[in-house]
Amino acid sequence: MIMKKKKIDRETTDVLLASEKFYRPSRKFLASLQIKDYEKVRRQAGRDPIKFWTEAARELVWFKEWEKVFSAKSKPFYQWFVGGQCNLAYNALDRHIGTPVENKTAILWEDETGRTRKFTYREVYQEVNKLVNGLKSLGVKRGDRVAIYMPNLPEIAFAMLACLKIGAMHSVVYAGFSAQALADRIMDAKAKILITADGSFRRGKEVMLKPVADEAAVLAKTVKKIVVVKNNNAAVNFNPQRDVWYHDLTKDMSAEAKCARMDAEDPAFVLYTSGTTSKPKGVVHVHGGYPVGVLRTIKWVFDLKGDEIFWCTADPGWITGHSYIIYGPLLAGITTLQYEGVPDLPAPDRMWQMVEKYQVNVLYTAPTLIRAMMKYGNDWPKKYDMPSLRILGSVGEPINPEAWKWYHRHIGKGRCPIMDTWWQTETGAQMITALPCASLKAGAAGKPFPGIEADVVDKNGRPVKSGQGGFLVIKNQWPSMIRTIFNNPERYKKTYWQEIKGVYFTGDLAFKDKDGYFWIQGRTDDVLKVAGHRIGTAEVESGFVSHPAVAECGVIGVPDPVKGEVIKAFVILKQGFLGSEELKKELVGQVRKTIGPVAVIKDVAFVDKLPKTRSGKIMRRVLKAQELGLEVGDTSALVS
Numbered sequence: 001m002i003m004k005k006k007k008i009d010r011e012t013t014d015v016l017l018a019s020e021k022f023y024r025p026s027r028k029f030l031a032s033l034q035i036k037d038y039e040k041v042r043r044q045a046g047r048d049p050i051k052f053w054t055e056a057a058r059e060l061v062w063f064k065e066w067e068k069v070f071s072a073k074s075k076p077f078y079q080w081f082v083g084g085q086c087n088l089a090y091n092a093l094d095r096h097i098g099t100p101v102e103n104k105t106a107i108l109w110e111d112e113t114g115r116t117r118k119f120t121y122r123e124v125y126q127e128v129n130k131l132v133n134g135l136k137s138l139g140v141k142r143g144d145r146v147a148i149y150m151p152n153l154p155e156i157a158f159a160m161l162a163c164l165k166i167g168a169m170h171s172v173v174y175a176g177f178s179a180q181a182l183a184d185r186i187m188d189a190k191a192k193i194l195i196t197a198d199g200s201f202r203r204g205k206e207v208m209l210k211p212v213a214d215e216a217a218v219l220a221k222t223v224k225k226i227v228v229v230k231n232n233n234a235a236v237n238f239n240p241q242r243d244v245w246y247h248d249l250t251k252d253m254s255a256e257a258k259c260a261r262m263d264a265e266d267p268a269f270v271l272y273t274s275g276t277t278s279k280p281k282g283v284v285h286v287h288g289g290y291p292v293g294v295l296r297t298i299k300w301v302f303d304l305k306g307d308e309i310f311w312c313t314a315d316p317g318w319i320t321g322h323s324y325i326i327y328g329p330l331l332a333g334i335t336t337l338q339y340e341g342v343p344d345l346p347a348p349d350r351m352w353q354m355v356e357k358y359q360v361n362v363l364y365t366a367p368t369l370i371r372a373m374m375k376y377g378n379d380w381p382k383k384y385d386m387p388s389l390r391i392l393g394s395v396g397e398p399i400n401p402e403a404w405k406w407y408h409r410h411i412g413k414g415r416c417p418i419m420d421t422w423w424q425t426e427t428g429a430q431m432i433t434a435l436p437c438a439s440l441k442a443g444a445a446g447k448p449f450p451g452i453e454a455d456v457v458d459k460n461g462r463p464v465k466s467g468q469g470g471f472l473v474i475k476n477q478w479p480s481m482i483r484t485i486f487n488n489p490e491r492y493k494k495t496y497w498q499e500i501k502g503v504y505f506t507g508d509l510a511f512k513d514k515d516g517y518f519w520i521q522g523r524t525d526d527v528l529k530v531a532g533h534r535i536g537t538a539e540v541e542s543g544f545v546s547h548p549a550v551a552e553c554g555v556i557g558v559p560d561p562v563k564g565e566v567i568k569a570f571v572i573l574k575q576g577f578l579g580s581e582e583l584k585k586e587l588v589g590q591v592r593k594t595i596g597p598v599a600v601i602k603d604v605a606f607v608d609k610l611p612k613t614r615s616g617k618i619m620r621r622v623l624k625a626q627e628l629g630l631e632v633g634d635t636s637a638l639v640s
Contacts, residue, residue, distance in 0.1 A: 033436055035303070038437050050069050056296040059296075066288075088287045092330040097122060108335060113201050127154075131158050131246075137253075140168050141168065144192060145192070146192075173272065174598070179216040186222060195229070284485070302393065343372070352381045367398070368532050431478075445518045446517060456471065456472055509523070531563040543590060548574075549577040567599060572610065
């Protein structure tokens with residue numbers, strides 16, 4: 001049978017059915033957008049990035065205007081808005097008070113058990129101020145560090161904002177990490193206060209956090225007080241000399257509190273991300289430049305007009321949650337939806353039911369989650385029209401074309417553009433992404449955001465030809481960039497500025513096609529990306545080697561249709577130990593205890609030797625090539 005091609009109505013559909021590789025906005029959709037010419041704004045920003053970012057900075061409130069927009073005097077410790085004074089929390093919250101925004105819903109919250117909560121901007125302001133005063137009563141002052149180990153609750157936002165108002169740095173640790181991993185991060189930051197919760201609910205089960213916090217506090221030794229949010233009302237051990245209930249700390253406190261005047265370059269927070277050594281890197285972001293980048297990107301990439309309901313499905317424990325669950329939406333004065341739980345309970349339509357229930361306008365999620373929903377089939381999202389959706393987003397890892405197409409067809413109903421965004425903990429905000437007015441390609445991240453100059457180069461820093469893979473680098477500076485690695489400036493210089501001279505080294509591989517679209521290919525270093533979570537190979541290997549049976553270990557990420565990557569370990573046992581299924585289970589349990597359930601181990605293979613260089617470095621790329629049946633490549637550096 002010969003099927004007739006349907007006539008494409010450019011006014012009612014945004015996808016070119018003739019080619020699944022391309023999406024182009026319809027004239028009708030384009031007319032609704034604030035920015036209508038992608039290339040024009042990129043050219044304008046490229047001619048004068050300093051002017052571009054200066055205009056972006058003027059959207060925020062400054063207690064004192066800067067004396068100089070950008071300084072490379074102490075490169076690579078670049079500075080923005082030098083001499084200016086501001087506060088990230090003031091711009092995210094206080095500046096809305098006394099305006100119509102104060103009565104708008106700031107936070108919508110739901111968990112997988114069905115509990116819901118809602119806060120206006122004024123209510124968030126009051127809750128934050130009570131916590132500011134409570135933390136001050138515990139001795140928290142400007143320059144201190146406060147660790148936060150909490151589920152995706154409204155209180156995690158209150159805690160982050162309260163720290164900033166005081167002038168203290170927050171250090172949020174993902175609530176899936178183990179006690180040892182939490183303790184490592186507490187010790188590096190020298191945090192004296194730990195804010196946590198009794199527990200939460202995950203996949204229908206109670207997840208206890210207070211016992212993990214207790215163990216971490218004993219290991220870390222710097223913690224003087226633990227503040228505990230009562231969330232699941234579970235019985236927990238309570239040390240009255242050290243522990244204090246969140247509700248007791250705040251109940252009699254004033255709902256007014258002053259906001260510290262911070263220099264633009266004062267640190268706002270430290271967020272730990274895994275690197276190629278066993279010690280996580282403490283990425284430092286500041287009060288001035290960070291919100292400039294976050295506000296400009298969230299408004300432009302998602303075409304925000306001020307009344308949106310924004311749902312980022314990440315966790316506040318990661319940079320995506322910092323920038324696009326908490327700070328970005330609040331800086332923009334819109335409503336952010338927080339969901340604590342898994343997306344397929346009680347049924348695989350939970351996400352789509354929530355989109356319709358809350359009239360979500362922008363959905364920003366990860367390819368891992370998209371692939372997980374794909375496996376349930378098309379009937380679940382088909383039950384919901386989701387007419388409120390305008391823009392879709394993807395974050396955390398490259399999205400494969402099939403997942404892109406499914407997301408566009410079945411969630412966006414063929415009308416919503418997908419903003420596939422590339423960025424990092426270190427960049428603070430989105431770096432390579434299209435805008436809704438642009439033509440899109442399934443699987444491509446698009447082009448650099450206005451004001452960003454990115455390229456793909458060889459190891460000598462020379463641009464490679466289109467279609468040829470190379471190192472993704474950023475050739476200029478931007479306001480939301482990392483300022484240093486906490487307590488380790490030398491590691492900061494070496495990691496980001498000395499790999500390839502004169503540019504910021506992202507650690508990712510990419511290529512550009514003939515149209516200038518960037519396609520991200522993955523990491524150049526030894527960082528695993530499991531379900532969107534970055535985990536250092538050295539951290540996982542250390543977990544294996546901590547078992548008395550293990551002499552040595554090398555781990556790699558292997559492709560997984562849902563999680564993106566899962567971990568396979570190659571283990572050399574000590575003499576006297578024999579490999580068995582029981583030992584495999586023990587080792588997997590050991591790693592989960594050391595790192596947490598984010599470390600998803602697919603398989604453990606017992607081997608006699610590992611491929612190594614003469615200097616003793618394990619050649620994980622060789623292990624991966626052998627595992628996947630690919631060409632091993634140059635092995636001249638290997639010990640024979």
